[in-house]
Amino acid sequence: MKTVLHVVGARPNYMKIAPLMDALRSVDGLRQILVNTGQHYDEAMAKGFIRELSLPMPDRDLEVGSASHAVQTGNVMIRFEQVCLEERPDLVVVVGDVNSTMAATLVATKLHIPVAHVEAGLRSFDRTMPEEINRIVTDRLADLLLTPSPDGNDNLLREGVPAERIHLVGNIMIDTLYRHLPLATLDRVADRVTVRDGEYAVLTLHRPSNVDVRDTFHGILSAVATIAAEMPVVFPVHPRTQARVKEFGFDDFLKNVQVTGPLGYIDFLSLTSHARLILTDSGGLQEESTALGIPCLTLRENTERPITVTHGTNTIVGTKTANIVAGYRAAMRGEVSKQRPDLWDGQTARRVSAILQRYLFG
Numbered sequence: 502m503k504t505v506l507h508v509v510g511a512r513p514n515y516m517k518i519a520p521l522m523d524a525l526r527s528v529d530g531l532r533q534i535l536v537n538t539g540q541h542y543d544e545a546m547a548k549g550f551i552r553e554l555s556l557p558m559p560d561r562d563l564e565v566g567s568a569s570h571a572v573q574t575g576n577v578m579i580r581f582e583q584v585c586l587e588e589r590p591d592l593v594v595v596v597g598d599v600n601s602t603m604a605a606t607l608v609a610t611k612l613h614i615p616v617a618h619v620e621a622g623l624r625s626f627d628r629t630m631p632e633e634i635n636r637i638v639t640d641r642l643a644d645l646l647l648t649p650s651p652d653g654n655d656n657l658l659r660e661g662v663p664a665e666r667i668h669l670v671g672n673i674m675i676d677t678l679y680r681h682l683p684l685a686t687l688d689r690v691a692d693r694v695t696v697r698d699g700e701y702a703v704l705t706l707h708r709p710s711n712v713d714v715r716d717t718f719h720g721i722l723s724a725v726a727t728i729a730a731e732m733p734v735v736f737p738v739h740p741r742t743q744a745r746v747k748e749f750g751f752d753d754f755l756k757n758v759q760v761t762g763p764l765g766y767i768d769f770l771s772l773t774s775h776a777r778l779i780l781t782d783s784g785g786l787q788e789e790s791t792a793l794g795i796p797c798l799t800l801r802e803n804t805e806r807p808i809t810v811t812h813g814t815n816t817i818v819g820t821k822t823a824n825i826v827a828g829y830r831a832a833m834r835g836e837v838s839k840q841r842p843d844l845w846d847g848q849t850a851r852r853v854s855a856i857l858q859r860y861l862f863g
């Protein structure tokens with residue numbers, strides 16, 4: 502019997518682990534354990550996703566909660582080490598680039614437990630981004646590097662990772678998107694927002710560099726107010742962002758915006774899949790809008806997901822008011838490219854599962 506231990510912790514992790522656990526479920530001689538670090542803990546940010554995506558309830562909850570980077574990372578490490586010592590897994594699977602991803606990788610590697618990183622190789626080349634540090638450390642240590650796009654392979658090879666550790670598998674989050682798309686209807690959210698199919702924008706913002714810095718946040722919200730005067734804008738707001746709106750006294754910018762709390766996975770997909778435009782600073786949403794064929798304006802100066810620009814619907818517009826508004830006008834005029842990157846086909850979990858089985862059972 503072999504044991505695979507999967508690690509989740511923050512909202513963007515659940516949709517990446519769910520299809521993989523499903524694909525491995527029927528493998529003989531394999532036991533799966535799910536560890537939830539508790540980096541996110543509100544119902545709408547964590548457990549709600551677990552239920553909706555039919556993930557098993559976690560076998561272990563580490564309940565680390567919010568804290569500074571060092572404290573949060575340290576707490577995951579201390580508690581995850583104990584779990585590894587008790588469960589003695591043959592492989593640890595981590596996804597994405599959050600603090601829990603890096604913390605679990607450090608612990609497992611020091612205990613000589615091999616690590617598989619799903620969504621390896623992405624680089625923004627911007628070390629002020631906490632996720633970039635998490636990505637670099639995780640990829641440096643992981644034994645199996647499963648990449649979503651060829652740029653991931655190129656980055657890893659350039660950093661000296663041996664080619665035999667790297668596998669191009671496609672985007673596992675898109676497996677979850679295709680699986681749930683038939684359930685995504687505007688009826689589901691009709692009690693919370695007033696929108697018409699294809700005639701509104703969806704906005705998300707949560708990155709500290711955007712919302713914790715008063716001037717930057719001011720510039721973004723000024724553009725949002727301009728757009729909201731012309732078309733309905735729906736804004737499911739992250740807890741961090743909500744706190745900053747209050748602290749900076751920015752409520753007025755949002756007076757024409759339909760603000761909701763964080764939404765569940767299918768409700769959010771209902772909104773994005775019927776939108777005319779997406780504005781975001783999220784990584785995952787750049788990919789989801791590409792898969793959906795909906796134009797996306799990324800409110801950052803760079804992206805670790807360049808394939809969404811070269812082979813998708815994404816434009817990097819930065820955070821200055823004039824540039825965001827110009828990007829919005831261009832998107833309203835322009836033809837949307839319907840390209841989709843290779844291997845973003847809903848079959849990534851099957852490919853990852855085959856690679857993990859070969860690794861574990863030879």
Ligand code: UD1
Binds near residue numbers: 542632707
């Ligand atoms: C984290 C990830 C980021 C990911 C994002 C998705 C890192 C470094 N960052 O950022 O990559 O894109 O999750 O949401 O791992 N809070 C709540 N309830 C919760 C969770 C957080 O109220 O369930 C509040 C707390 O005040 C907390 C703040 O949100 O301080 C930020 O949470 P945190 O997990 O530190 O980082 P995120 O900004 O969510």
